[in-house]
Amino acid sequence: MDMKALAMYAEQANCRVTTGISMATATTFRIGGPADLLIDIPHAEAAAAVLRFCKAENIPWLWLGNGSNLLVGDRGIRGAVLRWDTRRSAPQLVSENTITAEAGLSLQRLCLFARDNALAGLEFAYGIPGTVGGAVYMNAGAYGGQMADVLVSATCLTAQGEIVHVPDEDLRLDYRHSALMETGAIVAAVTLRLQPGDKEAIAARMKELIAKRQEKQPLEYPSAGSFFKRPTGYFAGALVEQSGLKGYRVGGAQVSEKHAGFVINRENATAADVRRLCADVQEKVRTLHGVSLEPEVQFVGEF
Numbered sequence: 345m346d347m348k349a350l351a352m353y354a355e356q357a358n359c360r361v362t363t364g365i366s367m368a369t370a371t372t373f374r375i376g377g378p379a380d381l382l383i384d385i386p387h388a389e390a391a392a393a394v395l396r397f398c399k400a401e402n403i404p405w406l407w408l409g410n411g412s413n414l415l416v417g418d419r420g421i422r423g424a425v426l427r428w429d430t431r432r433s434a435p436q437l438v439s440e441n442t443i444t445a446e447a448g449l450s451l452q453r454l455c456l457f458a459r460d461n462a463l464a465g466l467e468f469a470y471g472i473p474g475t476v477g478g479a480v481y482m483n484a485g486a487y488g489g490q491m492a493d494v495l496v497s498a499t500c501l502t503a504q505g506e507i508v509h510v511p512d513e514d515l516r517l518d519y520r521h522s523a524l525m526e527t528g529a530i531v532a533a534v535t536l537r538l539q540p541g542d543k544e545a546i547a548a549r550m551k552e553l554i555a556k557r558q559e560k561q562p563l564e565y566p567s568a569g570s571f572f573k574r575p576t577g578y579f580a581g582a583l584v585e586q587s588g589l590k591g592y593r594v595g596g597a598q599v600s601e602k603h604a605g606f607v608i609n610r611e612n613a614t615a616a617d618v619r620r621l622c623a624d625v626q627e628k629v630r631t632l633h634g635v636s637l638e639p640e641v642q643f644v645g646e647f
Contacts, residue, residue: 345403347380350424353397360384360429367416367425367645370408372473374566375615376416376645382408384429388499388507388532391426396505398424406644407530409478410450413568417645418615428477437461441538442496447477447531451484459550464541465494470550471557473569477531481524482640483517487553492517496535503528520573520640562600565608571622572605572637580637581605587628594621607641615647 351361361383367376385391398405404423408414428448435445435457443463445454455470468489469479478484479491480498495512502508508529516523524530557563572580584590585604592599596613599621600606607618626637 357390371411373568377420379421379425381424392505409475412473417647419646421645462543463538465538467549494536499533500529562602567608568641571607573640597621
């Protein structure tokens with residue numbers, strides 16, 4: 345892998361390049377070893393060029409959103425970590441109830457933009473710690489809403505570095521899943537359709553939901569959000585709590601005492617701590633309840 349050549353190529357495409365950065369600084373879990381290269385990319389054309397270079401040179405790459413659904417291994421990530429440079433990113437109102445947004449924009453900023461334009465339908469996403477692209481990639485949702493409810497289409501980059509327009513039905517959005525997980529494509533921009541609403545009512549609903557999050561979720565500690573997917577017919581957090589694992593700890597990692605569906609970085613946790621804790625929880629829940637819990641959090645890098 346000629347990482348020096350990739351760094352030079354990316355800089356020529358007006359990307360920002362950082363070498364050896366700890367992924368603990370780039371993820372909400374605050375865990376992870378160094379990445380060989382972190383490349384902040386300003387637009388889709390530059391991203392396509394970088395992806396084509398990586399493909400031609402057999403350089404592995406990982407696309408990073410807000411780092412809110414990842415556990416990075418303690419030995420870090422070989423190759424390139426790519427993400428959108430969001431310094432100039434802003435949503436746009438293109439019609440009375442239609443918004444376009446670049447993938448690197450935070451969900452929080454998008455929700456506030458919708459509120460300020462008296463558009464309803466995104467209240468559920470306020471407080472989800474991710475980007476627009478990541479939210480579509482995994483069909484993020486909460487409190488009865490999900491991205492599939494509002495998405496019209498997405499501009500995507502294929503793994504081969506081609507820019508394509510994809511209507512919502514071709515993304516096959518399902519519970520915490522999209523076709524992008526199978527094709528290796530990433531989101532560059534999205535078009536959303538919302539509903540005209542009352543600005544004060546929208547703001548009140550957002551305030552209500554963020555208060556619920558603060559009351560029920562361990563937002564005071566680093567985490568990757570809900571750790572396990574919801575198994576059919578059950579709630580993951582309830583199964584973990586019923587298994588006597590609320591507060592269970594391995595090293596610096598702990599099942600939250602506030603919400604058993606969260607694994608938190610209680611005190612300088614390593615990826616190995618989290619991985620071991622996850623395995624222990626899965627084994628006990630399977631033994632006691634006959635249910636296999638599947639992580640919602642993605643494990644990436646070298647462990």
